Amino acid sequence: MYQYDELDQAFVDQRVAEFRDQTRRHLAGQLSEDEFRPLRLRNGLYIQRHAPMLRIAIPYGLLASPQLRKLADIARRYDRGFGHFTTRQNLQLNWPRLPEVPDILAELATVQMHAIQTSGNCVRNVTADHLAGIARDEIDDPRPYCEIIRQWATLHPEFTYLPRKFKIAVTGSPEDRAASEVHDIGLHLARDAQGNIGFTVLVGGGLGRAPVIGQVIRDFLPLAELLAYLEAILRVYNRHGRRDNLNKARIKVLVKTLGVERFREQVEAEWQLSRESAARLPATEVERVRSFFRPQPYEALEDFDASAGREPAFQAWYRYNTRPHRVSGYRAVFVSLKAHGQNPGDMSSQQMEAVAALAERVSFGLVRATHNQNLLLADVRQRGLYEVWLELERHQLAMPNIGTLTDMIACPGLDFCSLANAGTLGVAKQIQERFDNLDYLYDLGDIEIKMSGCMNACGHHHVGHIGILGVDKHGEEWYQITLGGSANGFTALGEVIGPSVPKNEVAATIERIVEVYRALRAEGERFIDTFRRVGLTPFRQSAYATHPAAA
Amino acid sequence: MRRILRRREIVVDDWTHLGEDAVDGAALIVPLAELRKDPGRWWQWSGRLGVRLTPVDRVEELADELPRLDLVAVEFPTPVDGRGYSQGRLLRERLGFRGELRAVGAGVRQDQVFLLARCGFDAIELTDGEDPDAARRALQRYDVAYQPGSPETAIRRQRFFA
Ligand code: HEM
Ligand code: SF4
Numbered sequence A: 001m002y003q004y005d006e007l008d009q010a011f012v013d014q015r016v017a018e019f020r021d022q023t024r025r026h027l028a029g030q031l032s033e034d035e036f037r038p039l040r041l042r043n044g045l046y047i048q049r050h051a052p053m054l055r056i057a058i059p060y061g062l063l064a065s066p067q068l069r070k071l072a073d074i075a076r077r078y079d080r081g082f083g084h085f086t087t088r089q090n091l092q093l094n095w096p097r098l099p100e101v102p103d104i105l106a107e108l109a110t111v112q113m114h115a116i117q118t119s120g121n122c123v124r125n126v127t128a129d130h131l132a133g134i135a136r137d138e139i140d141d142p143r144p145y146c147e148i149i150r151q152w153a154t155l156h157p158e159f160t161y162l163p164r165k166f167k168i169a170v171t172g173s174p175e176d177r178a179a180s181e182v183h184d185i186g187l188h189l190a191r192d193a194q195g196n197i198g199f200t201v202l203v204g205g206g207l208g209r210a211p212v213i214g215q216v217i218r219d220f221l222p223l224a225e226l227l228a229y230l231e232a233i234l235r236v237y238n239r240h241g242r243r244d245n246l247n248k249a250r251i252k253v254l255v256k257t258l259g260v261e262r263f264r265e266q267v268e269a270e271w272q273l274s275r276e277s278a279a280r281l282p283a284t285e286v287e288r289v290r291s292f293f294r295p296q297p298y299e300a301l302e303d304f305d306a307s308a309g310r311e312p313a314f315q316a317w318y319r320y321n322t323r324p325h326r327v328s329g330y331r332a333v334f335v336s337l338k339a340h341g342q343n344p345g346d347m348s349s350q351q352m353e354a355v356a357a358l359a360e361r362v363s364f365g366l367v368r369a370t371h372n373q374n375l376l377l378a379d380v381r382q383r384g385l386y387e388v389w390l391e392l393e394r395h396q397l398a399m400p401n402i403g404t405l406t407d408m409i410a411c412p413g414l415d416f417c418s419l420a421n422a423g424t425l426g427v428a429k430q431i432q433e434r435f436d437n438l439d440y441l442y443d444l445g446d447i448e449i450k451m452s453g454c455m456n457a458c459g460h461h462h463v464g465h466i467g468i469l470g471v472d473k474h475g476e477e478w479y480q481i482t483l484g485g486s487a488n489g490f491t492a493l494g495e496v497i498g499p500s501v502p503k504n505e506v507a508a509t510i511e512r513i514v515e516v517y518r519a520l521r522a523e524g525e526r527f528i529d530t531f532r533r534v535g536l537t538p539f540r541q542s543a544y545a546t547h548p549a550a551a
Numbered sequence B: 001m002r003r004i005l006r007r008r009e010i011v012v013d014d015w016t017h018l019g020e021d022a023v024d025g026a027a028l029i030v031p032l033a034e035l036r037k038d039p040g041r042w043w044q045w046s047g048r049l050g051v052r053l054t055p056v057d058r059v060e061e062l063a064d065e066l067p068r069l070d071l072v073a074v075e076f077p078t079p080v081d082g083r084g085y086s087q088g089r090l091l092r093e094r095l096g097f098r099g100e101l102r103a104v105g106a107g108v109r110q111d112q113v114f115l116l117a118r119c120g121f122d123a124i125e126l127t128d129g130e131d132p133d134a135a136r137r138a139l140q141r142y143d144v145a146y147q148p149g150s151p152e153t154a155i156r157r158q159r160f161f162a
Helices: A006-027 A033-041 A065-078 A098-110 A143-153 A223-240 A251-258 A260-274 A283-293 A312-321 A349-362 A382-394 A425-434 A438-444 A503-520 A527-534 A537-543 B032-037 B039-043 B083-094 B110-118 B132-138
Strands: A045-047 A052-057 A062-064 A082-085 A090-093 A168-171 A185-191 A197-203 A215-222 A322-324 A330-335 A346-348 A366-369 A375-381 A449-452 A466-473 A476-483 B003-006 B009-012 B015-017 B027-031 B049-053 B071-075 B100-104
Touching (some): A052 A098, A062 A065, A065 A082, A065 A349, A065 A366, A082 A349, A143 A283, A197 A260, A215 A260, A223 A260, A251 A260, A312 A322, A312 A438, A330 A382, A425 A449, A466 A503, A503 A527, A503 A537, A527 A537, B027 B071, B083 B100, B110 B132
Parallel strands (some): B027 B049
Antiparallel strands (some): A045 A052, A062 A366, A082 A090
């Protein structure tokens, strides 16, 4: 993985010193809350329902064991002994104390980590496919480019005060596991006719209030032009994006207002004019960064069926929680943060330490955070899978439900978030309880549930096969359900099934929906494919205990 | 007596904004809208002339007039309105403006000065109540940077170059 050089280290250290000074001035009354807010946000610090919330960046999801151990240690010493992994490959702490945040950031800096630009209206953590570097369908590893973009975007002098937050995702595979089409910029690695690396550039995707799928503005951008082109996009946005209305300030609104054609013309014109003065990306720098992401020193091993002859519990785990690897003899292993009875994405310090140690033994000391709020051990020898399973079991991290209905995404909702309309964690629990039968889950197959506690869509509900959105109905928590959303390779926004349902009806409604699927599916057909074939109507007709007109 | 940060020094401001007491022959900063309204008058001004831009003003429209201007002031109405950073870089890098590039407005505070300097602002007129000494120190908060930028700050190591 990438290792900081002297520049990177000096930068994070100086950043901590700056934030320490800003925090001191705030606590001394020299910076009002309004003045402090944009400064703290750019260091990952929100003020939430109960306490501050600190969002720590895990660039493109990659963590080394000492880093995960440090996170465990910080969560234990400065918080309540657990953290929450988010859909954008960050870790959130829900109870840090403001005066101690500079100390937390200083601790992070000792392991080459930070919370820079994880919130605020600036370029956020750049995310990537969690199977980067090991996927069989990959054109090129996206992580070196994420790292280059991370560095370029860090305290960018021109783009630190954008109209609104700005999210970039890079994917190297046709199956888009980074949800890049719902990012402000999505970069798809591509090769031109000569085999040179470059990117297809999408802009204007985003969820939130008005979800939009990104559109292509350039089919092929040569690698050397990456930073110049990003600068051109950001400059057009920084100058012309709306600042009068927070809800219209995302780049998607600018793209829509101008039309994608005119937006493209402006970017291309800006790019031509600014190529000379923009940051260059020399091949030597690309090589330097790429050298940190070389394939691991794999052993020469044969593939074999590690599950043959083992007990059914292991077989189920093997089938659901491991994935093929590019290199024979290895598999990727999900660490499920979706055990029934726990909040999706939460992990205790003790679990983090166990995984950090396990990764050192079996996966080159590296761990990845996934967009679906799980972790991944990317490079595990098939021969060692059984021991890995036992160890994960011991720590309640082996729930064999990856890709199934209870591997759901949920934002923190009303329990933690001051913007929430409704709770998400209680609903997650309700769903886990109702769908606690693994055979039933397996029969349902691949289903993605994504849940947000309000329109801001932190839980990506628009792109869930089943989306759940908390709404406020006269002070009560209600839930609107959408079907048919998707974010991998075939991005689609879900359709609202009908009137929203009360809290205690959510899991039952979902059960009725999946029963419709069970009745209508063709042999081997996934939920999302059945939905695409038959449409919303049959689901709508049966989703409600009473007819929708009466609900 | 207003003190500003010019390059790395705190100096007494030798410019006057329109609306402040301007004696004949003073160096005067006039809003662009005002310059457009009465060009005959302002281009004949007896002293040095500067223009003040708001965030919506398009710097490209000034291209032909820049050689006749000694100063361009770019307004930051709040600390989070980042349009002026683009205006600054465009003035320097695209339009080749070599006169004084000054950040003005309620958004100009010590926590902004490092970014401003990197974008080519060589003069910083802090908003009322900001301590110029703290701002001068803030210019040196970082001695490394990832992006290209102008040399007002004390950068000893940089990753990307133009
Ligand atoms: C608890 C504190 C949180 C607050 C106050 C918060 C706030 C927001 C707001 C206001 C938006 C809408 C932005 C817009 O539409 O322009 C948003 C979007 C989003 N947030 Fe959060 N969020 C929080 C936690 C999370 C968590 C835990 C996650 C991940 C699980 C997350 C991931 C996202 C994502 C992926 C989006 C959608 C991005 C898009 O609109 O394109 N946030 N958040
Ligand atoms: S979706 Fe709404 S409730 Fe959930 S974390 Fe985001 S802002 Fe909070």
